[in-house]
Amino acid sequence: DTAVSQTPKYLVTQMGNDKSIKCEQNLGHDTMYWYKQDSKKFLKIMFSYNNKELIINETVPNRFSPKSPDKAHLNLHINSLELGDSAVYFCASSRRDTSGLYTDTQYFGPGTRLTVL
Amino acid sequence: GQSLEQPSEVTAVEGAIVQINCTYQTSGFYGLSWYQQHDGGAPTFLSYNALDGLEETGRFSSFLSRSDSYGYLLLQELQMKDSASYFCAVKGSGYSTLTFGKGTMLLVSP
Numbered sequence A: 001d002t003a004v005s006q007t008p009k010y011l012v013t014q015m016g017n018d019k020s021i022k023c024e025q026n027l028g029h030d031t032m033y034w035y036k037q038d039s040k041k042f043l044k045i046m047f048s049y050n051n052k053e054l055i056i057n058e059t060v061p062n063r064f065s066p067k068s069p070d071k072a073h074l075n076l077h078i079n080s081l082e083l084g085d086s087a088v089y090f091c092a093s094s095r096r097d098t099s100g101l102y103t104d105t106q107y108f109g110p111g112t113r114l115t116v117l
Numbered sequence B: 001g002q003s004l005e006q007p008s009e010v011t012a013v014e015g016a017i018v019q020i021n022c023t024y025q026t027s028g029f030y031g032l033s034w035y036q037q038h039d040g041g042a043p044t045f046l047s048y049n050a051l052d053g054l055e056e057t058g059r060f061s062s063f064l065s066r067s068d069s070y071g072y073l074l075l076q077e078l079q080m081k082d083s084a085s086y087f088c089a090v091k092g093s094g095y096s097t098l099t100f101g102k103g104t105m106l107l108v109s110p
Helices: none
Strands: A004-007 A010-013 A019-025 A031-037 A043-050 A053-057 A064-070 A073-078 A087-094 A112-116 B003-005 B009-013 B018-025 B031-037 B044-049 B053-057 B060-065 B070-075 B084-091 B098-100 B104-109
Touching: A004 A087, A010 A019, A019 A031, A019 A087, A019 A112, A031 A073, A043 A064, A043 A073, A043 B098, A053 A064, A073 A087, B003 B084, B003 B098, B009 B018, B018 B084, B018 B104, B031 B060, B044 B053, B044 B060, B044 B070, B070 B084
Parallel strands: A010 A112, B009 B104
Antiparallel strands: A004 A019, A019 A073, A031 A043, A031 A087, A043 A053, A064 A073, A087 A112, B003 B018, B018 B070, B031 B044, B031 B084, B053 B060, B060 B070, B084 B098, B084 B104
16 A cells, blocks of 8 residues: 555666666655655755656756656656766655645655665 | 755754754745655655644644744654654745755754
């Protein structure tokens, strides 16, 4: 009954490789996100999808490509991995709310710790 | 753009009360959220303030002053399990985006 799940939990790979991280949510939410958390614990949004449509694309190298096959899934593919890509990547989901009066809670997955050697 | 400031670290003893402040500068503002993250874990939602005032949820309370661009998280009757990082986050305009502060590490000692 996991709300937001990610696979894999750990990913160790060599520089230059291509890797993917998968995310699934069973909360019925319409918005999903990818965040990057660096070694200093700074959480930075990378992408946001609403109903399979890309909404937010922060200043992220185009080696990162998100894909949302349906509302419940948001995958992240990374090409030509670099040392600086080492971080924890969190997927999250929420119910879109533009009024601002509701909690608009974001539910995070357990994270994928990516280590690039 | 948006920027948030919060202390990097706070220490306290079990049973005490601690307040973690957050000031923000934003181009659009809908509300202030607080998230807790234990070491090795995922951020989890604690509270959300869209309007001025105090919101209480058990031992945790959160306060917002929109005119001062300021909020705080108040943790009472501290327990060892409260040792974690606490992030304030601002909800911007439009879609459900959050900009997070750099986090405050709370260390609770016996």
